[in-house]
Amino acid sequence: MALSSLKDRVRAATTEQPAADATVQALATDAQGPVPAAQLHTSAQAEGDDVADVALAWLEQYGDDFTKALPAHIDVKAFLSAVRAALPGLVHCTPASLRQALLTCARFGLVPDGRHAVIKREGAVAVFVPMAQGYVELMYRSGRVGSVHVGLIHEHDEWNFEPTAPAPLDFTHRPALAKSKAERGPVILAYAFCWMTSGARSQVVILSREDAEEIRDEYSTAYRRAKESGADDSFWHTDFTKMWAKSALRRLHKVVPMSAELVALIKADDAGEAGQVQVIHAPEDAGLADEAEEAHERAEESQDPQETRVRPLARKRSQPRRSTRKGRKGARR
Incomplete structure (x- = not known):
């Protein structure tokens, strides 16, 4: 039948x-x-x-x-x-x-x-x-990030960026909320930064529209496929500003503490953008843990050099039992 x-x-x-x-x-x-x-x-x-x-x-x-x-x-x-x-x-x-x-x-x-x-x-x-909120969620779960800030700067907003000034004086943004969307003008920049639970602040990541377009053109297979087919239905086509802000947020992985789970999320996201199978790894995967620790070290080094504080002892990566004593000698002070 x-x-x-x-x-x-x-x-x-x-x-x-x-x-x-x-x-x-x-x-x-x-x-x-x-x-x-x-x-x-x-x-x-x-x-x-x-x-x-x-x-x-x-x-x-x-x-x-x-x-x-x-x-x-x-x-x-x-x-x-x-x-x-x-x-x-x-x-x-x-x-x-x-x-x-x-x-x-x-x-x-x-x-x-x-x-x-x-x-x-x-x-x-x-x-x-x-999506961007998913990245924020995993950053909070790391236990090292106290707050995450992602924003879009419009043409007529008040803002200032001085990379050589100490944080948090190096970056300010005052949205012109009293104006209409038309009066604020188009979006010209996306930015993201984090405050750590230690009280330090990360570097500020700022992306221009040209930066976002370069990321889109180089890494998004979905965008290229949609453009070639004439469908224009990729997220870069339908939600460009959201993808722009998400790209700024993703760039934080170089300057904020990372968990193995967040490293795995970036890899899965990259695989999806490249049209590859999104095979995920267990959070205890040694390679992901090492990548996360290296990102954490970069984040520590990116903080305000004028701020005086005691540097925490480096975390010792898991090693075979026979080499534990040798590893202690090589730990940073």
């Missing part, structure tokens, strides 16, 4: 049970080709909610995987509830890529609500895209 509605076709295509030994990496590599559920077109707008409900029911089969990936403070039902709103726009994606993108999002403890993260379709592939 022919399936008469889109809802019936989605239900029929999503009845396959998940493999018992499925893992995040396996979900990233299996089912390389599109399957019927991923190729369906929402031919009738009235069926959109039905499609989302059926697709959500299919994802709920993987509830244990999402529960294991999510941190304790995020309920799996709340996570999947946020996912539902985006599902009608993701029915063209392969199931493997959709599961992988959602599991990656869950692994970082970010909800795909449009503020912290987004699951976006690139061709037949679902891609996890952390």
